[in-house]
Amino acid sequence: MTQAQERRIDHSRAPYAEALRRHAEHDPLMFMVPGHAATASGMSRELADFVGERALRHDIPQLVDGIDAGRDSPLEQAVALAADAWGARRAWFLANGSSQGNRMAVIGVGTGAAGGAVVAQRSAHSSFLDGLVVTGLTPEWVFPEYDSRHGLNHGLTPAALAAGFERAAAAGERPCAAYVISPSYFGAVSDIAGLAEVAHAHGVPLIVDAAWGAHFGFHDELPAFPASVGADIVVTSTHKMGGSLGQSAMLLLAEGPFADRLDPALERAYNLTQTTSASSLLLGSLDIARRSLVLETERIGESVALAERLRALVRSHPQLTLVSDEFANYASVATADPLRVSIGLSRSSCSGYEMRAELARTHDILLEIATSSAVVAFLGPGKELDVERLFAAISEVLGRPAGRAAAHSPLRLPSPGPRRMTPREAYFADTEVVPAAESVGRVSADALAAYPPGIPNIAPGEEITAEAVAFLREVAASPIGFVRGAIDSVVDAFRVVV
Numbered sequence: 119m120t121q122a123q124e125r126r127i128d129h130s131r132a133p134y135a136e137a138l139r140r141h142a143e144h145d146p147l148m149f150m151v152p153g154h155a156a157t158a159s160g161m162s163r164e165l166a167d168f169v170g171e172r173a174l175r176h177d178i179p180q181l182v183d184g185i186d187a188g189r190d191s192p193l194e195q196a197v198a199l200a201a202d203a204w205g206a207r208r209a210w211f212l213a214n215g216s217s218q219g220n221r222m223a224v225i226g227v228g229t230g231a232a233g234g235a236v237v238a239q240r241s242a243h244s245s246f247l248d249g250l251v252v253t254g255l256t257p258e259w260v261f262p263e264y265d266s267r268h269g270l271n272h273g274l275t276p277a278a279l280a281a282g283f284e285r286a287a288a289a290g291e292r293p294c295a296a297y298v299i300s301p302s303y304f305g306a307v308s309d310i311a312g313l314a315e316v317a318h319a320h321g322v323p324l325i326v327d328a329a330w331g332a333h334f335g336f337h338d339e340l341p342a343f344p345a346s347v348g349a350d351i352v353v354t355s356t357h358k359m360g361g362s363l364g365q366s367a368m369l370l371l372a373e374g375p376f377a378d379r380l381d382p383a384l385e386r387a388y389n390l391t392q393t394t395s396a397s398s399l400l401l402g403s404l405d406i407a408r409r410s411l412v413l414e415t416e417r418i419g420e421s422v423a424l425a426e427r428l429r430a431l432v433r434s435h436p437q438l439t440l441v442s443d444e445f446a447n448y449a450s451v452a453t454a455d456p457l458r459v460s461i462g463l464s465r466s467s468c469s470g471y472e473m474r475a476e477l478a479r480t481h482d483i484l485l486e487i488a489t490s491s492a493v494v495a496f497l498g499p500g501k502e503l504d505v506e507r508l509f510a511a512i513s514e515v516l517g518r519p520a521g522r523a524a525a526h527s528p529l530r531l532p533s534p535g536p537r538r539m540t541p542r543e544a545y546f547a548d549t550e551v552v553p554a555a556e557s558v559g560r561v562s563a564d565a566l567a568a569y570p571p572g573i574p575n576i577a578p579g580e581e582i583t584a585e586a587v588a589f590l591r592e593v594a595a596s597p598i599g600f601v602r603g604a605i606d607s608v609v610d611a612f613r614v615v616v
């Protein structure tokens with residue numbers, strides 16, 4: 119077995135999932151929740167038809183003996199196996215995605231920090247901002263490198279993070295953590311060891327949002343998982359690239375200089391954020407995903423080879439480029455996720471939006487994301503996806519007679535407005551909703567981020583600028599325009615502090 123990470127214990131078991139199976143085999147008579155009573159009879163027929171009868175049998179409540187009650191329960195064993203698999207000291211199984219993980223991480227580092235600051239990558243997911251709202255911590259933003267040709271953001275260099283710490287010091291702020299995102303949505307991986315060194319030199323832990331990197335470290339050709347190269351807290355959406363069910367995720371605490379302090383703080387943050395009815399199906403899927411990732415290295419290698427085959431096909435087409443072939447031009451990109459193939463269309467007369475829509479409409483092929491001049495294909499680890507079919511379909515769309523509305527020039531990201539309040543002050547302030555035209559110069563109570571690339575253009579507490587309003591409305595009007603956090607889909611109004 120060739121494994122990128124050294125694992126200390128036997129991973130052939132999936133103790134929690136196996137306990138659920140044993141429970142289902144007993145077929146107990148259930149006078150308890152869930153109301154479907156784990157059978158397909160009566161009113162549950164349609165539900166059983168929808169998810170499968172077995173799913174109902176495995177859907178049980180918490181605190182059942184022999185499954186998750188007591189010390190060293192099968193659930194505890196499963197969580198310990200996960201910590202080992204991802205190279206961490208401790209893991210938490212989350213039922214509300216990396217969104218929960220980010221909130222937990224910020225609450226964890228904010229415990230005892232009494233309103234300090236987090237030196238943070240500006241392309242943070244909105245759940246990071248939620249953490250700031252909950253804790254009252256302030257962000258010292260560091261902008262990621264931006265690829266204006268394709269409209270994508272990459273990561274941070276250690277030097278950029280260090281500059282963020284210097285700005286925080288100059289502003290009299292007391293950082294309690296650094297926060298970065300790696301990999302990016304488009305597969306750019308930052309120098310985590312270098313970033314951790316910077317954070318540690320300033321006496322604080324490094325949080326890595328690795329929502330898109332749950333598969334890292336499970337094959338020699340995949341980048342290392344951040345917990346094994348210096349990150350202190352790592353949040354990952356196991357459901358994205360780790361193969362577990364939607365919504366299931368993990369927070370990993372690495373064995374590092376801050377682990378003893380962070381461990382109880384994160385446990386408290388977990389209790390603050392986790393439902394008291396975490397789905398056994400989600401938790402069981404995490405246990406199974408971990409075992410598959412550790413044991414099925416060969417299959418992961420096959421997916422990596424398939425992705426390489428797709429890259430070779432893309433390079434052979436005169437109208438296509440590979441976004442990752444240009445990663446070397448960006449100092450913040452240390453390496454790339456091989457299972458993500460970002461295809462550049464700037465040599466063609468087809469926009470990324472149009473390509474993605476046409477592949478879905480006429481070829482029944484769904485791609486993860488599009489920008490104005492790129493589309494991104496994800497290859498799930500261990501999956502055998504037909505890359506020849508994808509390439510043939512892309513070639514067919516490109517070969518159609520011209521006449522499409524080309525949309526190559528990515529929108530220019532607006533600079534953020536000045537910060538007038540902390541995110542927490544703005545969020546909890548008295549607010550009103552005003553028309554877009556009247557919002558300029560007011561303080562936003564919400565976070566708004568245009569997708570892609572998903573960098574929050576306005577954070578709570580920042581002044582709304584005319585440039586940001588125009589940008590967000592233009593994005594909202596574009597073919598796949600989406601502004602997360604907006605009050606309405608066309609961004610006609612903003613929630614501002616009274």
Ligand SMILES: Cc1ncc(COP(=O)(O)O)c(C=O)c1O
Pocket residue numbers: 214215216217218220242243245299303327329330355365367
């Ligand atoms: C960088 C990043 N972090 C966190 C999240 C939230 O993940 P989840 O959907 O698992 O809650 C996302 C979601 O897309 C993301 O892109």
